[in-house]
Amino acid sequence: AQSVAQPEDQVNVAEGNPLTVKCTYSVSGNPYLFWYVQYPNRGLQFLLKYITGDNLVKGSYGFEAEFNKSQTSFHLKKPSALVSDSALYFCAVRDISSSNTGKLIFGQGTTLQVKP
Amino acid sequence: KAGVTQTPRYLIKTRGQQVTLSCSPISGHRSVSWYQQTPGQGLQFLFEYFSETQRNKGNFPGRFSGRQFSNSRSEMNVSTLELGDSALYLCASSLEGHYEQYFGPGTRLTVT
Numbered sequence: 001a002q003s004v005a006q007p008e009d010q011v012n013v014a015e016g017n018p019l020t021v022k023c024t025y026s027v028s029g030n031p032y033l034f035w036y037v038q039y040p041n042r043g044l045q046f047l048l049k050y051i052t053g054d055n056l057v058k059g060s061y062g063f064e065a066e067f068n069k070s071q072t073s074f075h076l077k078k079p080s081a082l083v084s085d086s087a088l089y090f091c092a093v094r095d096i097s098s099s100n101t102g103k104l105i106f107g108q109g110t111t112l113q114v115k116p
Numbered sequence: 117k118a119g120v121t122q123t124p125r126y127l128i129k130t131r132g133q134q135v136t137l138s139c140s141p142i143s144g145h146r147s148v149s150w151y152q153q154t155p156g157q158g159l160q161f162l163f164e165y166f167s168e169t170q171r172n173k174g175n176f177p178g179r180f181s182g183r184q185f186s187n188s189r190s191e192m193n194v195s196t197l198e199l200g201d202s203a204l205y206l207c208a209s210s211l212e213g214h215y216e217q218y219f220g221p222g223t224r225l226t227v228t
Contacts, residue, residue: 032215043120043206043219051215090159094215101172102147102210102217106159 002027004093006107013081013114021076021110023091032094033074034104035065037087044090050074061085081114088112117143120209120220128226134195137223141188141209147171148190149217150182153204162205165190166212197227 003026013019025031032051036044048059055067065076074091088109095103121140129135141148150162161174165184182192188209194201204224208217 034216036219041221041224043122043221044208046216046218049216095161095172102149102164102166102215103161103172103174104149104151104159104208104217105161106151108158 002093002095002105004091004105004107006089006091006110008110009108010111010113013112015083015114015116016080019076019078019081019085019112019114021089021091021112023074023076023107024072025074025091025093026072027093027096029096031072031074032096033065033067034092034094035059035063035074035076036090036092036106038090038109039087047076081112083114083116086112086114120207120218122205122207122220122223124223125221126224126226128228129197130228131197131199133197134193135197135225136191136193137205137207137225139190139192139207139209139220141190141207142211142218145209145211145218146188147210147212147217148184148188149208149210150190150192151206151208152176153206153222154202159206162192194225199227201225202227 035047050067091107092104147166149164164172168184184190204222206222208219210217
């Protein structure tokens with residue numbers, strides 16, 4: 001069965017410093033991976049995806065993610081954190097156990113706290 | 117383009133009642149998925165609709181149901197509400213052939 005793990009409940013970083021939010025996955029075939037961000041009382045905003053191709057994926061708001069097949073990881077990164085990046089971040093994998101489905105399997109989420 | 121819209125945004129119901137939530141996808145998106153978000157269980161998939169057909173269903177009791185209309189708008193219904201149904205219900209739409217889903221702001225359901 002497909003699964004996603006976000007090992008850190010919370011990540012704290014100072015403004016201007018680089019940030020990393022970790023994600024590992026388990027799938028039986030090629031992974032389709034996503035990162036979403038959620039601000040309080042809001043829905044999820046799509047940040048980026050990895051389907052195939054370059055291992056470094058660039059997304060919205062200066063975020064990028066590095067796909068590592070051997071480590072089954074898809075860590076979210078940003079070179080310089082902003083206070084406004086403080087939010088809840090979700091990693092997700094598309095369920096490919098049955099064809100033609102859009103079902104996403106989410107990690108438990110990581111709260112990112114960026115301090116001034 | 118307008119984003120995914122969900123109505124109502126907030127809802128308070130009593131145990132035993134039923135509730136209907138509505139979702140309008142992004143124009144041109146024919147796939148609509150529903151998710152339940154709770155602090156304890158996180159984000160869990162409810163069901164997915166495409167062209168008025170349920171394409172996939174999560175592991176929820178039969179009290180949870182949904183449908184999709186010819187204009188791709190979708191509704192989900194929860195009957196005989198329980199306290200544990202209190203959650204944020206998120207709707208997401210996607211373009212066929214594209215893998216990312218775009219989420220609405222959610223409906224916050226509180227069952228008392």
